[in-house]
Amino acid sequence: MTFSCLRQCGLALMMSMAAILPGxxxxxxxxxxxxxxxxxxxxxxxxxxxxxxxxxxTVFKPMERIWGIDFLPDGRAIVTERxxxxxxxxxxxxxxxxxxxxxxxFVLNHAGLLDVHLDPHFKDNQxxxxxxxxxxxxSSSMRLMRARLDGHKLADAKIIYEAxxxxxGSENWGGRIAIDGQGFLFLSLGDRLQDWWRAxxxxxxxxxxxxxxxxxxxxxxxxxxxxxxxRKEIWSYGHxxxxxxxxxxxxxxxxxxxxxxQGGDEVNIIKPGRNYGWPVITYGIGYDNAKVGIGTHAPxxxxxxxxxxxxxxxxxxxxxxxxxxxxxxxWVGGLATEILVKLTLEGERVTGEERFLEGEIGRVxxxxxxxxxxxxxxxxxxxxxxxxxxxxx
Numbered sequence: 001m002t003f004s005c006l007r008q009c010g011l012a013l014m015m016s017m018a019a020i021l022p023g024x025x026x027x028x029x030x031x032x033x034x035x036x037x038x039x040x041x042x043x044x045x046x047x048x049x050x051x052x053x054x055x056x057x058t059v060f061k062p063m064e065r066i067w068g069i070d071f072l073p074d075g076r077a078i079v080t081e082r083x084x085x086x087x088x089x090x091x092x093x094x095x096x097x098x099x100x101x102x103x104x105x106f107v108l109n110h111a112g113l114l115d116v117h118l119d120p121h122f123k124d125n126q127x128x129x130x131x132x133x134x135x136x137x138x139s140s141s142m143r144l145m146r147a148r149l150d151g152h153k154l155a156d157a158k159i160i161y162e163a164x165x166x167x168x169g170s171e172n173w174g175g176r177i178a179i180d181g182q183g184f185l186f187l188s189l190g191d192r193l194q195d196w197w198r199a200x201x202x203x204x205x206x207x208x209x210x211x212x213x214x215x216x217x218x219x220x221x222x223x224x225x226x227x228x229x230x231r232k233e234i235w236s237y238g239h240x241x242x243x244x245x246x247x248x249x250x251x252x253x254x255x256x257x258x259x260x261x262q263g264g265d266e267v268n269i270i271k272p273g274r275n276y277g278w279p280v281i282t283y284g285i286g287y288d289n290a291k292v293g294i295g296t297h298a299p300x301x302x303x304x305x306x307x308x309x310x311x312x313x314x315x316x317x318x319x320x321x322x323x324x325x326x327x328x329x330x331w332v333g334g335l336a337t338e339i340l341v342k343l344t345l346e347g348e349r350v351t352g353e354e355r356f357l358e359g360e361i362g363r364v365x366x367x368x369x370x371x372x373x374x375x376x377x378x379x380x381x382x383x384x385x386x387x388x389x390x391x392x393x
Contacts, residue, residue, distance in 0.1 A: 054340075054356050054389045059092050059376065061385025066378030067175075068115035068131075069368045069386065073123045077376060079386055080130070082112035088152070089386060101147065101154030105132045106140055106170075114142075114175035119214060120183070126150070127214075129160075131175045131187060139166040142173060142205075144187055146214065160216030161187065161233070163205035169194045172259075176245035176317075180252060185214050186235065186270075188242035188256065196279040199238050202230035207278065209242065209256065209270055211235035223273030238276040238301065244317025244332060253348065257314040257332055260284035261292060265314045266304035267330065269348060277301040283309050306350040312337040316366040318375065325373055325391045333364030335380060340364055340389070361387050 065082035072078060077089040079096070084105045087096035105113045111133035119127035130145045144161040147154040172190035179185050191199040191207035199207025202224060210233040212218055224230040244257035254270040264284030268276055280293045281301050297303065308314065313335035320326040330343040330350070338359045344352035357364075357377075365380035374390045 053354075053392055055392045056357065056360065057092060057388050059386040059388050060089050060094070060096060062383040063087075063096070063385050064382060065112070065380050066365055066384055066386060067113065067380070068117070068177075069366050069376050069378050070116050070118045070128070071368070071371055072118070075371045077370070077386065078116055078118070078128070079378065080113045080116045082114070082380070083107050084113045084132075086113070086116065086130070086154075092388070097152055099149070099152055099154060101157065103130070103132060103143070103145055103157070104134075106135050107133075108137055109170040110173055111140065111170040114173065115177045117177035117179060120179055120181070122149075128154075129177055129179075129185065129214075131177055133170075133173060135166055137170055138168050140168070140170065141166045142175065142187075142189065144177070144185075144216075146216075158216075160214075161210070161212055163189055163210075164231075165204060167192055167194070167198075167206070172241040174239070174242045174258075176243055178245040178247050178254065179214065180247050180254070181249070183214050184219065185212050186210065186245060186247075186254060187212075188239065188245050188258075190241035190243075190258075191239070191278065193241075196240075199240065199278045200275075200280070202227070202234060202237060205231060205233070207237060207239050208234045209236045209239060209245070209254075211272075235272055236270050236274050236276060238274075238278050238280070240278040240282075243315040246317045246319050246330075248319050250321060255317060255319065255330060257317050257330075259314060260307070260309075260311055261286050262289070263309040263311055265308040265311045267306040267314075267332070267343065267350065268302065268304050271302075274302050275300065276304075283307050284311065305348065306343060312339060312341065313363075315380075316364065316368075316378075318367045318369050320369060326375075331367045331369075331375060333367050333377065335363040335365065338362055338364065340367065340375075340377065357389070361385070 067082045068080040086099040086102045114131040117129045126149045142163045146160050147157040172193040174188035174190040176188045198204050218232045224234045225232045242258035256268045256270050261284040264282045281298050316333035318331040322328045328345045332341040340356045342354045343350045361379045363380040366378040368376045374388050377387045
């Protein structure tokens, strides 16, 4: 399918789905589908619980509501806490070094300071990016800020993106940042919970993954850059609450994980202009146990590569490669389930699932690969911390 077709079909699909949804029958019964890949009826291996396969140590605690982690060239971690703090962590046990100049954030429920991501050329330019929430419970949005790390403070701060419109609420933000090898920045944005159809509305940022340049400019080759009424920064749409985003450095593939409602947390490969279905299709049901949408499949809507049913409450995503101690795998945090999940990959297919650390550190919000080959985990608790895991010798 060409970009031209995608551009013309995007707005039409959004409008037509809204009109025909009440009259369409279910194509599958939520609650009965087997866990599987994008191929209907293809079963995945059952998860293995391997609680003793990892070596777990504490980098630092207590901290509050860890959300984002990245790594400085010297190997130290830079960490966000959702109440609005940015810190540098050194050796295990060292006290965090606070960074000054963090923007004021709106903190309520899931709102606050979210992700931190270093520029690919950080060693030369000292630039980093922060996603964070502004406003109030009555009217709020997400901003993306670029700043230069000058010692222990932020300098030359610039807002390079603001999602729109401002709407009420403090839930379903998304907020993950990824940057590819060509200097394109991707930001995930949730549907904001109170109006699911925002995810299908191309005139809004919500329920989308956007693509901009690291200076905030919008690329001319974005799939909706020339569609009247559509936001030019949109890269994909139909997302519920995408809280994991990572680029495979070998292939350039953009992977994403997002929360389903009850059931149906998704693992997706994100492609330009594609509609990932929410709330038209889902493998989950509503929090009131009512059916959502028209079922699990519909023409023109993308299927997940893998999904979790029941939900694990996915957040955070990292990719490890063949040749590493971990092999080629996706690593996903589980919030409500308090687990770390490894999804073994063969190309772009999930061939196995393993679960670790159940209940050991609390709600796993973020997973990042450290320069030394270990994994750093951030827990989303009032008294939480940053943890390091390595293969058990």
